[in-house]
Amino acid sequence: xxxxxxxxxxxxxxxxxxxxxxxxxxxxxxxxxxxxxxxxxxxxxxxxxxxxxxxxxxxxxxxxxxxxxxxxxxxxxxxxxxxxxxxxxxxxxxxxxxxxxxxxxxxxxxxxxxxxxxxxxxxxxxxxxxxxxxxxxxxxxxxxxxxxxxxxxxxxxxxxxxxxxxxxxxxxxxxxxxxxxxxxxxxxxxxxxxxxxxxxxxxxxxxxxxxxxxxxxxxxxxxxxxxxxxxxxxxxxxxxxxxxxxxxxxxxxxxxxxxxxxxxxxxxxxxxxxxxxxxxxxxxxxxxxxxxxxxxxxxxxxxxxxxxxxxxxxxxxxxxxxxxxxxxxxxxxxxxxxxxxxxxxxxxxxxxxxxxxxxxxxxxxxxxxxxxxxxxxxxxxxxxxxxxxxxxxxxxxxxxxxxxxxxxxxxxxxxxxxxxxxxxxxxxxxxxxxxxxxxxxxxxxxxxxxxxxxxxxxxxxxxxxxxxxxxxxxxxxxxxxxxxxxxxxxxxxxxxxxxxxxxxxxxxxxxxxxxxxxxxxxxxxxxxxxxxxxxxxxxxxxxxxxxxxxxxxxxxxxxxxxxxxxxxxxxxxxxxxxxxxxxxxxxxxxxxxxxxxxxxxxxxxxxxxxxxxxxxxxxxxxxxxxxxxxxxxxxxxxxxxxxxxxxxxxxxxxxxxxxxxxxxxxxxxxxxxxxxxxxxxxxxxxxxxxxxxxxxxxxxxxxxxxxxxxxxxxxxxxxxxxxxxxxxxxxxxxxxxxxxxxxxxxxxxxxxxxxxxxxxxx
Amino acid sequence: xxxxxxxxxxxxxxxxxxxxxxxxxxxxxxxxxxxxxxxxxxxxxxxxxxxxxxxxxxxxxxxxxxxxxx
Numbered sequence: 142x143x144x145x146x147x148x149x150x151x152x153x154x155x156x157x158x159x160x161x162x163x164x165x166x167x168x169x170x171x172x173x174x175x176x177x178x179x180x181x182x183x184x185x186x187x188x189x190x191x192x193x194x195x196x197x198x199x200x201x202x203x204x205x206x207x208x209x210x211x212x213x214x215x216x217x218x219x220x221x222x223x224x225x226x227x228x229x230x231x232x233x234x235x236x237x238x239x240x241x242x243x244x245x246x247x248x249x250x251x252x253x254x255x256x257x258x259x260x261x262x263x264x265x266x267x268x269x270x271x272x273x274x275x276x277x278x279x280x281x282x283x284x285x286x287x288x289x290x291x292x293x294x295x296x297x298x299x300x301x302x303x304x305x306x307x308x309x310x311x312x313x314x315x316x317x318x319x320x321x322x323x324x325x326x327x328x329x330x331x332x333x334x335x336x337x338x339x340x341x342x343x344x345x346x347x348x349x350x351x352x353x354x355x356x357x358x359x360x361x362x363x364x365x366x367x368x369x370x371x372x373x374x375x376x377x378x379x380x381x382x383x384x385x386x387x388x389x390x391x392x393x394x395x396x397x398x399x400x401x402x403x404x405x406x407x408x409x410x411x412x413x414x415x416x417x418x419x420x421x422x423x424x425x426x427x428x429x430x431x432x433x434x435x436x437x438x439x440x441x442x443x444x445x446x447x448x449x450x451x452x453x454x455x456x457x458x459x460x461x462x463x464x465x466x467x468x469x470x471x472x473x474x475x476x477x478x479x480x481x482x483x484x485x486x487x488x489x490x491x492x493x494x495x496x497x498x499x500x501x502x503x504x505x506x507x508x509x510x511x512x513x514x515x516x517x518x519x520x521x522x523x524x525x526x527x528x529x530x531x532x533x534x535x536x537x538x539x540x541x542x543x544x545x546x547x548x549x550x551x552x553x554x555x556x557x558x559x560x561x562x563x564x565x566x567x568x569x570x571x572x573x574x575x576x577x578x579x580x581x582x583x584x585x586x587x588x589x590x591x592x593x594x595x596x597x598x599x600x601x602x603x604x605x606x607x608x609x610x611x612x613x614x615x616x617x618x619x620x621x622x623x624x625x626x627x628x629x630x631x632x633x634x635x636x637x638x639x640x641x642x643x644x645x646x647x648x649x650x651x652x653x654x655x656x657x658x659x660x661x662x663x664x665x666x667x668x669x670x671x672x673x674x675x676x677x678x679x680x681x682x683x684x685x686x687x688x689x690x691x692x693x694x695x696x697x698x699x700x701x702x703x704x705x706x707x708x709x710x711x712x713x714x715x716x717x718x719x720x721x722x723x724x725x726x727x728x729x730x731x732x733x734x735x736x737x738x739x740x741x742x743x744x745x746x747x748x749x750x751x752x753x754x755x756x757x758x759x760x761x762x763x764x765x766x767x768x769x770x771x772x773x774x775x776x777x778x779x780x781x782x783x784x785x786x787x788x789x790x791x792x793x794x795x796x797x798x799x800x801x802x803x804x805x806x807x808x809x810x811x812x813x814x815x816x817x818x819x820x821x822x823x824x825x826x827x828x829x830x831x832x833x834x835x836x837x838x839x840x841x842x843x844x845x846x847x848x849x850x851x852x853x854x855x856x857x858x859x860x861x862x863x864x865x866x867x868x869x870x871x872x873x874x875x876x877x878x879x880x881x882x883x884x885x886x887x888x889x890x891x892x893x894x895x896x897x898x899x900x901x902x903x
Numbered sequence: 904x905x906x907x908x909x910x911x912x913x914x915x916x917x918x919x920x921x922x923x924x925x926x927x928x929x930x931x932x933x934x935x936x937x938x939x940x941x942x943x944x945x946x947x948x949x950x951x952x953x954x955x956x957x958x959x960x961x962x963x964x965x966x967x968x969x970x971x972x973x
Contacts, residue, residue: 202930202933202934203929203933205929205930205933207926207929207930208930233958234957234958234959235958236935236957236958237934237935237957237958237959240933240935381925383925383929383932384921384928384929384932384938387929387932387933387937388932388937388938388939391935391937391939391940392939413960414945414955414960417945417946417953417960418946421946421948421953422946422948423947423948423949426948526962527962529962530948530951530953530962531948533951533962533964534948534949534950534951537964567930636923636927636963636964636966636967636970637951637962637963637964637967638927638930638931638934638961638962638963638964638967639961639962640934640959640960640961640962641953641959641960641961641962642960643960
């Protein structure tokens, strides 16, 4: 990094920072994480000068040490010492934005202010004396419009210039008693630090900032000494040190702006206020929200345009499936490979393993992209923040905050961004609970499971899909209430504070970039995890040991010397099926491994090796559940007369037949419990990885997985055991156990909160 | 002095004091809720408020608003 110029981009949330960052760096971006924490770190090379690296700091209101974002930004500015700070300031909200600016100028790093949205200020007839503001802040100001791109280049050039030769000296001062204390603190603690840093440290010590006190390793004597100065100032000002500084900053800014900021119209409602009057209206808020949600899902996952619906997503997915998942791809590749004289196992691997598995997943990409596009649009135009606010009063009853709703909403697309969206929740307890429950929502990859079960056993009834969402929401609500009554999650959700950004027309660049980033990670997974797991599953289902001979089970079964009558009887015995139902695949490695594991699922109604194998491989990726059914049920028949066809109906018939067979005629119920378990149990490895990153703790990750699996098992158990009361063939022991579990759940739901769990805000 | 939840919608008030835990207090202050500053309740929904403070709109829950004295 020697010789390279580094500039940090800092600013309030919703100040247009992301837009400016995109405009400044274009496509030269690298996304990562800040060390040790889960806040996203974005860096990019400036378009105007490729030698300059711009680091996008998280959106912050202040440099206090309370939120993760603030700590990250602070540490970067103090420890990495960038050559300059480009501070984006929203001119329409000058006072609060400058509050951060006054703190940035104290750091001893050259600051350039990019005054954003000046066009809006001028349009409103207001006037800002930029020259005077620049003088009073002690740093250069460039007027820009990040959205239109005006002045962006100049801002970048000014920042580079400042990095090379600039110096920012804070011009503001605090009142007498505070300055007096600051002078004392500087003298006794930080006089050996570089001069330009002394003021920042002195102010932080005055505020009793724990992290700074720790970092400076002051002796107990010094601490006691400065404590006296702080206490004296506090007594004189009749407030705590932190608030004194905060208040004085605002007072200073207020006075400074008096001569600089001429406001023309006051008291007039802005467009955003007018929209909010309607959108967050007491009566209209929920209906409007319901309509918006309906549109989002109708457009992305609903009925295809081709079938008279409005869904572009489904239409594109159908098209993609016709191309990628269609028979021609597999049959075609098979024909080509066979004409090349490829070995049968290679043909099987490529056509039935890789192409079938990846094709099934890529088909979803259009639906996912449309859904992500919708969610990005809602976020960019400002409605997403309102959703959190509207849902807060409802979620609060289940012990969750309104901010938990956004992760769940995103989770209906994909659990990974869903889990990551939980970052905006400040309270750790609430965040953990949200992370644990978000993946209960049926994500895009679980949709095919729902589709398979609905198609194979319920005649394609849409009620199955509706019930899946209902089950997901119910699982979240029940978990919220139950977990809140346990010791670790006790306590009311943290009080809600959230800035509602002004509504604006979506910035297409940001929306498309956001959509693509999420969509691409989905595609990448299909290209890596799913290719590998498809190969593994194909291998495990195609190979096995038949009567002491290892090889492809299909070909071994053609040899009557190996597959003797006694052997078939033994296999039938092991798999607990009639002799005539023995298939080559029953000897595959997967069947051998899955058969003993299936005992776990017997009390849930699907204790057979195929659904067991599908469920377990669902951990790799939920798409695998269906991809696996495809591989397991799409076998050639023994006589070889029936050609393999990737025909959905044919597989559905086989699935239905199989479910009815192993559940003694309760196929529908077994299929339903299979779906419940797969919807609720631990998510795919990628999402578990996201959970681990966000929890930042092995213990919590395991707890989350155990809870999810346990919850799923109990839910499926209760449905299976009680369901059989109505379909006949109930088991008394099972029913009693199910009722006991149900009783426990109800007890958890209705027992009162403990006294000590009342709201404690001092 | 009364808590912000009792303010009339649309009426501008001056913040007298911000309470709550030190973390919450600081966070509120950083977002612009400072003693001496103006605050206007724009909208209420189920006890939660949308208020205008400085030049921004901030959503605060009832519990939070009860700690802001006007």
